[in-house]
Amino acid sequence: MDETNTDVIQGTLDMLILKTLSLEPMHGFGIARRVEQISRGVFKVNPGSLLTALQRLERAGWLDSEWRQTENSRHAKFYALTRAGKKQLELETADWNRRASAIARLLKAEV
């Protein structure tokens, strides 16, 4: 109960993954760390949900994957954004901004 909630907000995991991958292709662990770092530890990604989401996004045609060497010469599965994925990211970002600002307005009005 005292622990702060680090769950990703429901329905936003896909957007977070797409956003992370829009910078550069990355492997699963990299994505998890990047989300954690950029959110300054507010969100922590559960590996099970992450890998399932990656599969789902790949099947939806938004990601491509391939096995290649990491910088420290390890073998890892890298995910990259496709053109359709880019478009999806724009859509979801716009949608999120619209909703977030609406919520912000509502919360302000309350005060």
Added chain:
Amino acid sequence: MSLWRQLTRGLRVLTNRVAADCELAEELKDYFEQATASFEASGLTAEEARRAARLEIGNAMLVREQVRAYGWENLIETLLADLRYAARQLRNNPSFAATAMLILGLGIGATTAIFSAVSPILFQPLPYPHSDRVMMIFEQRDGGSRLPSFGTYEGLSERSHSFDAMAVMKPWQPAMVGIGEPELFEGQRVSAAYFRALGVFPALGRDFQAADDLVNGPNVVILSNRLWHRRFAADSQIVGRHITLENSSSQLAPSNSFTVIGVMPRDFENVLAPSAELWAPLQYDPSLPPDSREWGHHLRMVTRLQPGVTKEQAKSELDALLPPFGKAHAKGFESAGGIPTGVIVTSLHDHITGDVKPALLAILGAVILVLLIASVNVTNLLLARGAQRRGEFAVRAALGAGQKRLLRQLVTESLLLAMLGGTFGIAVAMLGVRALVALSPPGLPRVDAIRVDGAMLIFALGITTCIGLLVALTPALHASRNDPHEGLQQSSRRSSREHQLVRRSLVVSEVALALVLLVSAGLLLRSLERLFSVDPGFDASHIVTMQVQESGNRYAHDDARARFFEQTLEKVRHLPGITSAAFVSQLPLSGDYEVYGIEFEAYPHDDEAAFRYAVSPDYFKTMRIPLRRGRLLDEEDRSGAPVAVLISESLAKRKFHDRDPIGQRVRMGPNMGHADKPWATIVGVVGDVKQLSLAVNDAEAFYTTPGQWEWVDNTQSVVVRAKGNAASLASWVRDAIWSVDKDLPVVRIATMHSLLAQTEAQRRFALIIFEAFALVALVLAATGIYGVLSGSVTERMREIGVRAALGASRESIVRLVVRQGMTLTTCGVAIGLLGAAAASQAIVAMLFGVSPLDPMTYGGVIVLLGGVSLLACAIPAWRASQVDPAITLRAE
């Protein structure tokens, strides 16, 4: 694009699950190593870093499962796994699988087959446009109905305004001669509007027109599609061609050459004469000469109502028209018994199905009973199995299987079972329909339209599947609702009481239903026995008969025709192996029906109608019809001599009571009422003969020789009494006839025994089906009793062991089990008796000489059912008596 990816990726996983699993494991391992490396980089020791990484990932197997569960291919994989498991379950339990499949298959198959056979007759409209407007019309007098004459038809069709088309028809048997063995066709002579009344028109060529249907009109003919294919190789140029037909029904055919004017469509079903293959115009004289065939009441009338006119409106119109018309033509109605008081209007459908309806409805009832029993039995089987498997489901639930998962497994199993049973059922239905068509009594309407009824098949399959699903789901719901702990404990000991109660009441209802079927079958069997013990009035053994048709104007004069029949008889008589032979104008129990009027000198104005036979003198000797008084006919009773008549015993008794009829004088047939015609003298009285059917008591008849009747019949049957096997003589007799005239069609070759059997074909058909169903019901009921008892013995093994240990004797244990079984039987019998009493009222029309409450039948059936249930109890009882108390108690 994404759909394509979904499909290909899914398929890749499906075809190579191992590779997909490896890749996932690899990725996860990679994740773990990177996490460890990053923790190490942040300053933790290798050991701590690994722990932290493991903590972050959690249970690796759960993660793998979570990822694996994504994707449509998982549904298919689960389904396949369920199917495999279900198949294994059935394989491991072959007796359960076989029984369930057998019951389902028989139930579904039998129901579908029977329904398919009766549905075109009972439920489907006739295959004509607006078939509800097609009506048959009969004359009515004194509440009875009779066939109309051409005069009636002319009178009504000129005056009535209710109909789009009116037509009359009569049978016609033309022969095609000259090429090979002469072939006789079934056909119809019809008035021009016949096909218009039915609403079907030739596919090739044209329909009849009014101009075709005139006295001495053109010889035109329309062919059936079947005949067109069979005889003319579907020649598209057939219209306009001439064919040669010898026409037996028209005495004055000026020519034997007929022009083909049309061919009926392939799907035309002629329900009024299913075997008719060609049609020609009736060509009766519309000027209605008195005392002619135009006033013979021998035609059937079919009409098509105008749209919007009801049957009742048409009837009231005709009721108003016919009596005045009859008064104006009183002479035309004399021979038929007087001026009609009105008409009877019946829909063609009712006319066609009326005779067979009771039998078919009874059969339909029987099949519904069988389906009920089958359903009850399947329910019972599945309940028993569910009870056995409660333990299994409790274990699976305890191991974490979700309720949905369990339900899905059960649904898969039920569906697999239903599918197997259904497949078997389809096979049974197809075979059954064929068997039914082969077994069907002659005269069953619309036999050609009988085929497996898809809708009924789906219905039967649906019902049994639904029952299967419902019943199969109960244990799963139990397992998930109940505490698994309780289920686990109970599993090996006893199944719940409520299940036993349900199963017992199901068995009781099974026994009751079986009793209903058995009683019905028993009553029919006894009726048939009674019928065949009825004396037909002649000795049917060793007699073979066939009909000779002298066609058309072959023998222009009666003398020539008479000479032909005499010569033929002479030839037949001299065949080896023959005791005696004779010709007769209408053969008993063959479907022939010829009634003429007879006028008695002693009772003026009190005319009678009776069966008329023209017989060669040896007829009575050949058929062994006994002489009661006077003498038989002999060679002296020939043309020119004073006419001698024999009358049947019942006619003599009714007319003359105790007085001696010998020497009394009569006038018959066309001579009736003509004072200028000579009287004929009754010379003897012979025994009664059944003409129409064994069940009908209508034996008033008179006999003359062919030479002393007004004309020589052109169609006669030869009856031959053989010394040994009659059937083997048939071809000899036929060849003897052909040695006199090779162009004459010889038809209806049969032994008298087979004719006798055929007259009761409808009852026999119903009986065969009832017997088959009753047998199935008996077996199912016995299986039910056995199943319940055997389950109960298994469940009470411990109790029985305790009893045995405490000193119960084997007999007392056997008695315990048998009493349980017989209690079920007794309850079932008591309920079934009520049901049977009600059901037998429904088949009362098909019974003969047996009360629907015949105590013999009921008693016999109860004994039979009791015996079979005792047998069904025997095995479980024996098993119970073999229980070794030591083993049972140790197992605890």
